[in-house]
């Protein structure tokens with residue numbers, strides 16, 4: 001080993017001496033990482049492309065669309081869970097972590113898909129769902145079978161002779177109760193999500209080792225990253241002390257970031273992350289900036305990045321204020337300006353559609369407002385996550401009847417409101433606007449009956465607006481939302497100022513416009529976004545000389561000497577001359 005080292009040192013010195021001045025390369029900045037420069041495209045596999053006519057998307061469908069994915073200019077794919085699952089929560093209830101769900105195909109399909117991605121320089125990020133498993137996982141079957149089964153401690157059990165355990169809130173339970181009584185062993189088990197998603201006991205080192213082995217199995221296959229589902233809830237105080245009433249409204253305060261969590265992440269880092277060139281991202285970023293830093297600061301050897309919910313929590317059915325929007329994103333940016341790294345996203349499979357929530361999905365403004373929102377996501381500091389269909393401007397489907405919903409959160413939430421004698425009308429209104437099913441309708445590939453998604457009956461209806469909002473027609477239209485998205489990914493890839501450059505809010509008080517600069521070394525970019533359907537006047541900051549227009553989501557721009565009149569939802573990016 002020593003010999004090898006000294007040989008390579010000699011070689012390096014020799015090459016160094018012979019290197020001509022002009023061939024010197026700037027050493028890579030250690031803070032520059034591939035995952036910071038990535039543009040991540042999130043695919044909800046159930047809804048992307050079906051190749052066998054069962055109405056459910058599959059891995060072969062993704063393989064078929066790899067050239068499309070590449071053409072978007074994205075550099076990585078995050079895939080929602082594809083492991084074996086009884087699908088109580090569409091794959092977030094895993095029954096075998098080393099197998100592919102029947103609906104989605106086989107391990108052979110997976111290997112081909114990964115190979116196809118790597119051939120196109122696209123990385124793959126897998127979803128790791130280990131706060132809980134499915135109740136149909138062999139571990140749970142064993143655990144449930146008797147109190148002295150070796151797998152008993154893989155989950156959280158509370159013997160009934162100790163009385164009813166202290167209340168814990170469940171997100172998906174019809175009664176909101178996270179404890180389920182099981183007569184087989186006269187005990188309660190814990191499930192923060194549905195009754196079919198029992199929480200794994202992370203305090204048990206055997207469970208942790210099982211998870212690391214599973215992650216290594218996928219890392220050995222060559223996957224490039226892991227997204228840790230609901231992980232901030234994994235550590236628990238197993239004495240289950242009483243919490244104050246009203247816990248449901250603010251359960252994160254009590255559930256998140258419990259003692260032990262950092263130790264587990266540290267261990268995961270040693271066991272998995274340090275051994276492979278993989279990125280890691282957690283769902284949830286703790287309860288405050290300090291906790292967010294404790295998850296992601298590089299010197300702590302835990303995760304690369306987390307994603308905070310503040311941004312996706314902004315919109316309400318009644319609308320939201322631009323002030324609040326600016327405040328949230330500026331606050332998070334400044335908390336991470338010197339250290340740590342963020343994710344930037346406005347939508348995913350747990351949210352309704354981007355344009356329906358933050359923009360304007362009316363016929364007149366859907367296209368410019370989606371383009372404006374995609375400009376925002378792709379011009380902020382942090383790794384951008386773009387959700388399938390948002391590159392087209394897909395919109396909410398807006399179901400009216402509970403029978404149309406497929407999502408367990410919607411269905412059990414409905415039962416809970418009924419159980420508690422709540423206001424069902426308001427619940428249905430909120431659901432129509434904010435339900436997760438809005439964001440899960442099939443990808444709109446073309447104008448045909450099922451939008452080219454399936455030849456069978458789609459598991460969730462296709463949105464009627466597929467006749468105008470679809471890949472085939474948007475590809476041909478140079479002014480489409482799709483082509484604007486591609487321009488933005490190309491710009492972000494070419495212009496590293498958009499990745500690493502400092503962010504500074506401009507004209508904070510402007511009621512219609514969100515403007516900011518991104519600055520790195522000699523390059524300064526000015527991003528100007530009209531968030532309203534009205535024309536907006538924007539005075540350029542004193543001393544600003546506009547250079548090249550890098551992005552404009554309209555064909556024109558009304559520029560006077562020191563001001564710009566922005567059209568509804570106009571998005572502009574300029575180079576600033578020094």
Ligand code: NOJ
Pocket residue numbers: 089092129193229230283349350
């Ligand atoms: C967060 C996931 O994003 C969501 O879809 C899922 O329902 C819960 N975690 C439970 O796994």
